[in-house]
Amino acid sequence: MMQTNPGHLTPQMLPKAMAEGLYVHVPFCFHKCHYCDFYSITRQDEGRMEKFVERLLREAEVWERSVAGQSNGLRTVFFGGGTPSLLPLEMMRKILQGLKLRFDLSAVDEWTVEVNPATATLEYCQMLKQEGVNRLSFGAQSFSVNELATLERHHEPGQVSESLQLAKRAGFERLNIDLIYAIPGQTLESWKHSLEMGVALGTGHISCYGLTYEPNTPMAVKKRLGVVKGAEESLELEMFRHTRRRLAEVGWPAYEISNYAKKGEECRHNLMYWRGGNYIGLGPSGASHMEGWRWRNRPHLREWEEAVDEGRLAAVEVEQLSAEQRARELGMLMLRLCRGVNYEEFAGRMGMDGRALFSGVVQRLTKHGLLEGDQSGFWLSEGGLAVADAIAAELLRG
């Protein structure tokens, strides 16, 4: 893996390829949830946000002059954060319109914005719809007041269905909710309740993540100090298995380890990541990948702004993967999908035979009952799902 001097990265140095996805990181939250390690700041005012909007469009201009940015390869746009819906309506409109002027978004068929249930209004949803956004994702996390308090989420369970109603009234048909399981103190019964509440909302797409204790988050510190106790592994596994069973029953089967959808409702932007696509990340901490080059923007608002002011990419952690590393990483990403690593698709993306590359590890792990496969490819077995991260590491090692 080659490290490149981050100060020198420009879009012109990258392979001449089209970006398929565009990610925009909006780094503002009104409160920091205790489990979260995404980059965001909570002390902001309209002036700070205005400056961000202006710099974001300037950053888009850096890309506008490149092959990646000029091409009409973009199919998906995703606004995450932070809390994108915290941006005042007119500022958000300015970003949406500004991006349409700077990129060719004519072939985009999915444009998602993450919305906090506490911030959604009808007017806001209508504006998003009017400007071309066609999918909204709501961070519900749990329908238990106590669990939301443990996570330090500042919304009421009832606000999720209210905001979904508003989104539907504004004309949104593609909707997602995020849920978290294995929250300290959560029982299997309580998780089943949250899941049923989520299903009853009828979004057709649901993401269910097991709580992780990211280093340096307040939640990880609390666990270390014994203030909270993590869920037992066996309970977490039971929650995971129940989720897969129940959502398959209602017709939203898993298509990825943590994602479930009605047929056709899968998140195309995330599929693009898991299929090794090229994407541009805008905003502080936004990650990018172009044909084996990957980096992320400085996870610091002021430092990101300074780089943009100088007309350069705010890139850090720039890596250029060798062909084999890239292929192995793609194998690892594809394995997250229920269909696993499909050799034909793999060869189409990498120009490399996945059968030869992975034959050793596939044989070994199949013997242990962790992988299954046939002529078309290989995928995680039921037993393999429980240790997916360890299997991914094996694929990387070879």
Ligand code: SF4
């Ligand atoms: S709202 Fe989302 S991004 Fe902001 S702190 Fe909470 S989990 Fe993190």
